[in-house]
Amino acid sequence: MRHVYVNGDYLPETEARVSIFDRGFLFADGVYEVTLVLDGRLVDFSGHMARLRRSLGELDMPFSLAEEKLLEIHRELIERNQISEGLVYLQVTRGVADRDFNFPLKSTPNTVVLFTQKKSIVDSPLAARGQHVVTFDDLRWRRCDIKTVQLLYPSMAKMQAKAQGADDAWLVKDGFITEGSSSNAYIVTTDGTVVTRDLSTDILQGITREAVLLCAGSLQLRVEERPFTVEESENAAEAFSTSASGLVSPVVSINDKPIGAGKPGSITAHLRQLYLERKRASAI
Template identity: 50%
Template sequence: MSIAYLNGRFVPLEQAQVSVLDRGFLFADGIYEVAAVIDGRLVDSASHLARLERSTGAIGIALPLSLAEVEAAQKELVARNGLTEGLVYLQITRGADATRDFLPSPGIAPTLVMFVQAKPFLDVPAARNGIAVATMPDLRWARRDIKSVGLLAQAMAKRAAAEAGAQEAWMVEDGFVTEGASSTAFIVTDEGIVTRPYSQAVLAGCTGAALNALAEESGIAVIRRPFAVAEALAAREAFIASASTLCQSVVRIDGQAIGDGKPGPVAMRLRALYIDFARRTAV
């Protein structure tokens, strides 16, 4: 039986119910985080908690727990579910109001829910063989740096990518790749690793930030600038980063092979470095 966390209680997942008047359900008025679990421990927890604090602060939701208490609840949830490899999902909304109104009532209590998902990602075919991505127009709102639960544009892009035989969508605005629908986008050129700089146009990816640091520590240059779809198609390598994929090679974009059409050495090296980092620093 899977156990969830809801507003201070650990309950069976099927009993973790929230009101239909919850503003997360009615207005997507909420924030989420996803952290990886490897060997039963949370990966890069401090970065995910810091981003949670930034995102909730940006939309004015007060966390009902300290960050240390959130982490303790996540650890307890992992332990209660016996999770060794997978994900912890956290969502906080402004809470349930008495009626549906764009303006929330003063003082409503936020809703905090967490649950786990067993998911292998250390030794999977996609890591060995690479994935395909399809490019899509970026239809999202202007504050993509906020990790909002409003994911309709990403869900639409993911569905369109799947219909095109791809495993991820790369969002494109004015000819430049912003990011993946659920990942940070990278290419490898003669300069080094190229990835978009942080701004309100993209989410500051925790896994991507760790990969950037690991790359620079190992002598690989990281260039933070936008790149166009045409440059990605001509790149030596491409890859994505996220909590649920770690570092994963992109071997096809819009049906065209990247490099020799196989996972490249830079991405594979970074994946190995990240897994080592994750195991050394997990809590």
């Protein structure tokens, strides 16, 4: 049975409990991070913790657990659940208080929950064949740079994409792609330039995104961080997405229109390979 962490205790998942008055449940007043596990080790852990602190700061949410303690908890769960490849989820809420739109006292203890997922990530059939994506209006709140637990619209978009026979949704604001339902979005132009949306409140500052752009630089690829249109995406040579759970994942069609040759492209493949090599070497 899987073991989880709840507010200082390691418990079988069937015994884990959170109050019905937790603000994460009542207001989606919480943030989260997802850290990739390869070969039993954590990928980009410090980057995820830095983004966690930023998200907490943007929401004015106090939090006292040190990074060293969080690393200890992550490693303990990996060991207890025998995770060689998969993910560790960390969620932090503003804690338990009577229902009120006003924030509770800053002394209110956070609710801190961690759990693992065993998952085959490297040998992904979806990455091998490539994703089919469709576009939907980006109707999320305007602080997409904060990694909050309020994920209902991305979930709805993903399910609408599935209902149309696609694998995922790319979201569109003012005619330009922002990002995927749970990933950052990229195209590769016909001259080999990698294009992805520039950082703003419209997208999440992906930890995998940052690493992949460094890989692109190492491969001497030109990179442009700028908005790009749906039409530009449909006419691109290649397209792909990045995330902790998907790594670098090719996209082979958008709105039923083939991208390039309609199969995973060579630049995407090179980026995925280099990313994996680097992250296996640097995981802790």
